Amino acid sequence: QITLKESGPTLVNPTQTLTLTCSFSGFSFSSSGVGVGWIRQPPGKALEWLAVIYWNDEKRYSPSLKRSLSITKDTSKDQVVLTMTDMDPVDTATYYCAHRLGGSTTGGAYNVWGQGSMVTVSS
Amino acid sequence: QSVLTQPPSVSGAPGQRVTISCAGSSSNIGTIYDVHWYQQIPGTPPKYLISGNNNRPSGVPDRFSGSKSGTSASLAITGLQAEDEADYYCQCYDTSLSGYVFGTGTKVTVL
Numbered sequence: 001q002i003t004l005k006e007s008g009p010t011l012v013n014p015t016q017t018l019t020l021t022c023s024f025s026g027f028s029f030s031s032s033g034v035g036v037g038w039i040r041q042p043p044g045k046a047l048e049w050l051a052v053i054y055w056n057d058e059k060r061y062s063p064s065l066k067r068s069l070s071i072t073k074d075t076s077k078d079q080v081v082l083t084m085t086d087m088d089p090v091d092t093a094t095y096y097c098a099h100r101l102g103g104s105t106t107g108g109a110y111n112v113w114g115q116g117s118m119v120t121v122s123s
Numbered sequence: 124q125s126v127l128t129q130p131p132s133v134s135g136a137p138g139q140r141v142t143i144s145c146a147g148s149s150s151n152i153g154t155i156y157d158v159h160w161y162q163q164i165p166g167t168p169p170k171y172l173i174s175g176n177n178n179r180p181s182g183v184p185d186r187f188s189g190s191k192s193g194t195s196a197s198l199a200i201t202g203l204q205a206e207d208e209a210d211y212y213c214q215c216y217d218t219s220l221s222g223y224v225f226g227t228g229t230k231v232t233v234l
Contacts, residue, residue, distance in 0.1 A: 063220055
């Protein structure tokens, strides 16, 4: 059974850097095709894809946020970390990590999601 | 920021059939990549519903079906039930962005 869980601060100040950790079980980055992505959802708004990292360490970012995002994986801890610099109040959202179902570094659905981590950006 | 456009809301009576459209472009829905659909009940994470025409994970009833034509896709719900009241999102891979895109979301109301 695949499970994922996000952890990180619930409140960050504007201009600060956000670091979120996704801890998972039930799969491993040692398997070809594995991917973990981050998606966020501002209150009352739609889902927005942020980034994905694959088993082979390839990474993809949302073009509109690429300059502020970084995604890494720690295979020994079964974790994926997302950092987002220069946070702004508009970045207030629930941040989800999710397992990507697929065999390559393109396409695929996010078939299992974490419960989400609500992050508020405010001074 | 969504590049996939959905109607804000659709509604139907119990037992009826409703469809949700998802309009994209030649770099996402118009490619070889499947369109995926998610159901989200407010306050909970999205739930993976269906990929392509009929690739449903176990536990998802066959009342849900997907289709794609050109640069648009649709999700159909037949035999609408009260438990289907939720927000629905389409998602696809976009070749020009080298990443994933979600739809604007559709709220389904059961009358």
